[in-house]
Amino acid sequence: MSVYEYIVRTKDLSKVYTMGDVQVRALDDVALDIRRGEYVSIMGPSGSGKSTLFNMIGGLDKPTQGTVFIDEVDMAQLTAQELAFLRCRKIGYIFQTFNLIPVMTALENVTLPMVFAGLTTDDAMDKGAELLKTVGLEGRRDHKPTELSGGQQQRVATARALANDPAIILADEPTGNLDLRTGKEIIDLLKRMNEEKKVTVISATHDLKMIDVSDRVVWIRDGQIERIEERADIEVQVGQMEGEEH
């Protein structure tokens, strides 16, 4: 028996995209166990299969082969209703391009998942305002996405991802469209939520700044897991790197 409780497990996970005669094996027999409450970074170069893995774990696309278990429940067995429930209540998604609904204000964006979850308008507004405060945007609740900077939009997106107190936050290159400093702020925000709310964070990225806050780093290449590094190994390496620099 393992000492860890796994919130996500993938078994023999493969995804093949077929375009005409060409087949791309974007994921190849991936077996990955993610511990409840940890902060995992999925690192790899562009095209290595990070987004594909993100889609599989998030129930946004179906694998060609293999299984994704969320809390030991096979995702392929869920009905459309149950899948929607899972997306609404149990997983918060963050994207590289922020993906706020353009016609809605910051507050409306944050409250939308709560409306879907059946909260009353008043409750949703209160909680939405609270979440915007948590991400440092209390003064921007009535702003539309176009009136916000990239970093601010990603903060709104993070608040929206937290709307229904999910067990998992899934992020796909959350800092990909942000400058160095703003990117760092989003990473710190995710880490803070991970610590304060005990939410499991799974982030696909090729941003090396993410390594610092990760409990584990999963390196993937050509759709396969190359190696998995634990916090302890990482600290040694970061220490070495810093030692070399000075």
Added chain:
Amino acid sequence: MTSVLDEVSKRGIEKQIVLPWSRALQMTRENIFVRLGRSAITALGIFLGIAFLAAVLFSAAAAQVAAEKQMREIGVDAADAQTQARVIWLAAMSLLVATVGIVNSMLMSVTERYKEIGTMKCLGALDSFIVRLFLLEAGLLGILGSMLGAIAGTGVMTLVSAHRLGWSLALSSWGKPALELGGWTVPLWLGIVIAIVIGGVLSVGAALYPAWRAAKMPPAAALRSEF
């Protein structure tokens, strides 16, 4: 610690995902106003179609007024039923063209919103929410376009017939029969109401396929598209 899917596996009220009509209406209203250009294009076809139909109905009723007046004065025959049938047929064709226009415009609107649809699904939206939002939008635009079309069509014809018959006779057309439907005589005002309803129904009908396509798209595919 409770399991993520405890509530999922429990069937019943807890796993329900909802979109209240009030919020759906609010979202539709915002969509229509924020994308005013696209909304205007969607509504334009139905506006023109209904304007034409309303004008045809009005002139039929006005012809009746004119005929009654002339009969009293010089005893001339009433309006030509065959001509009216032909014109109604023309109006029906123009509505068909308007419907095709709506299908096209809604499909483009769906394409523009792929990413948004994918995002909504990630937030838990059911396929039926997406369908509901697009049908609501089409329905509102259809009714709005039809009402404006009816006002424009009857407005122009009122001016024209007021020029010929004078204001009081022109306005009396509203109570005159505009249409014979299988022995049932439809007065002008009712004909206009029916025309507006037809406009709304056609719009919703035209949006069915685009809405269904939007709803059926897997979220991953919707999110990938670059728009």
